[in-house]
Amino acid sequence: MGAHLKRVTGQFTLAGGQRDTLTLRLDASEYQDRLVDMGFIKVTASGFVNENKQSYIDEHDFQFEKPRMSIEVAECQVGQECTATFSFSNPLDVPLTDCFFSMEVGGACRPRTMRVNREVRPRETFTYTQTFVPRRSGDRRLVAAFTSRQLHDITGSRKLTIRD
Structure with missing residues (x-):
């Protein structure tokens, strides 16, 4: 496990079938000294719908590509x-x-x-x-x-x- 890198939050009011985007920008200076071992990063997104009390969570894992010798x-x-x-x-x-x-x-x-x-x-x-x-x-x-x-x-x- 590595260090927590960054958090971004937002609140949306959406009509049926509508979508919106929340952007997480991570600059190299924010992570390059904190990467561990194989350079994996996990992004976790979670949400909650007030009207019906449903929650949502998803994860995306990726690995930084290293140069080949x-x-x-x-x-x-x-x-x-x-x-x-x-x-x-x-x-x-x-x-x-x-x-x-x-x-x-x-x-x-x-x-x-x-x-x-x-x-x-x-x-x-x-x-x-x-x-x-x-x-x-x-x-x-x-x-x-x-x-x-x-x-x-x-x-x-x-x-x-x-x-x-």
Whole structure:
């Protein structure tokens, strides 16, 4: 559970078949520091009809779309240094701080986490290059994740074949 973000209320007098709209505007500055884990937000609408004492409630859940990380990898060979380049665009109008990058190649390279020693500027396309030495050959999957104080779990993966 995250913090309550905002409340809006209204009162309507409607004739039969008539409709009206109540708008809830939520600016990024009101939620970006309060999102939790997967970035879900639940909007709950409730109403009450005075004339017949009926009530109404509905919920709408949505998740913020996070950028996808792209991964480029040169040919890989067991025991040889291999280079992978990771990139994504910061979709926010604020810099990303306290940044960390993690990667692993399943069964061929142990997981590692590196601190990124700089902020990612607003709307910047961030690129990170990492070398690794595969220990086993075969078809593998390289998995990577970027996290910061403002934006969590930007992930990407790519199949690769490691030669003997």
